[in-house]
Amino acid sequence: MSWKIWALKKSIWVYHVNVGACNNCDIEILELLTPRYDIERFGMVLVGSPRHADALVVTGICTHQAVPRLQEVYRQTAKPCVVFCIGTCANDRGIFKAGYGSPTPADEAIRAVDPRAIIAYVPGCPPKPEAMIAGVVKALAAL
């Protein structure tokens, strides 16, 4: 394992992209920062700019308007980076699958920019914080 990969795994900085979520997943993500879960134990912190980020945490159905913005945020992120699709909406749009407002799932929008993007999926409505941590662990093991 090279030093780059080791350091990346030990220090994941997260940028949170909401592309049309109902705020339920967002609250559960913030739960990860609280004393009960405290993901800073693993070196993960929330950052304010995609330029600093190693992981994009995408929540929501990816509305028609959000597609180009999500793609732009992905382009602005310094590579290598990982994308986490958190919640049923970001995975396969859930009950909004047939809706006219969400033509593209989040992962397809990102694959349109970078076909080799690393995307991890955490299903649930909303997923439990434990599930998110498990998802991160699995994604990092695949790096």
Next chain:
Amino acid sequence: MREMGLALLVLFGATLATAVLGLITRFIDRKVTARVQWRVGPPWYQTFADILKLLGKETLVPGLAKGTLFLASPVLGFAATSVGATMLWSHALGLGFAFFGDIIVLVYVLTIPSLMLVLGPASSGSPYGAVGASREMKLLLGYELPFVLALAVALIHTGGSLRIEDIVAGQARHGAVIGSVSGVVAALVSLVCIQAKMGLVPFDMAEAETELMGGILVEYSGPPLAVILLTRAMLYAALPMLLVTVFLGGIDLRGLGIVWALLKYLAIVVLMVLMRNTNPRLRIDQAVRFFWGVLAPIALAAVALAAYGRARGIPWL
């Protein structure tokens, strides 16, 4: 030629020592913060892993940025911090690189990192960077005056010499500057000033993650960001060292002196961390008003008190 080589060796060693000490201090800061918030906090190697990771990432330069200035300013800030730290270390190790007026040079050199954090973001082409840069500039104008006045108190107490060596020697003769009334006031004022110099809460309005999304840092990524964070960490080591040197009787690294030096250093760091954890962020106008309207008069009063005490021969004033 040999002296040149020795100076370079000291510069390299001091930079490395300051970086390691600074990153450890940064870890202490994060760990204490986590404990204050009832969390567990990061492992000990966290700050080193952060820097390593950023060095391994991609460097992005925004299309609107003036690329040269944007990328050169973090490096210049880093260089200035190394020079300042080297002056402090060479004094602590008794290497005798002292010269007349080196305290002025030191204060001057330690402003350059802040200036570079104005220039770089201002050339990034991002409005968030521009707002952050303007706030950093105002903050710089705010804290420099009380900081210099507070240092003047120490100069008056130690006989008015502008050499770091003489300041420490004066304290060895008459007791540390902080053993007097004006010394305590000046030390507290300069503690608040270095808090602002490093952009820690309550003076992090230039960064302001919740409103400016990182402000001055917003467009930096990868290695340049690593250099900025390393510079910050080095300041976290160098500025408390400066305070120990000027107010707390200096750094003596011989024998038991190491323990003493470490204790003084840690006392200042813990005070800074607690200040950072118990205060909300000020607005920039509040901060400037605080520095010019409150701290500068207090520091001026301390200068007057120290001068009076010196003229009348009352050492505790």
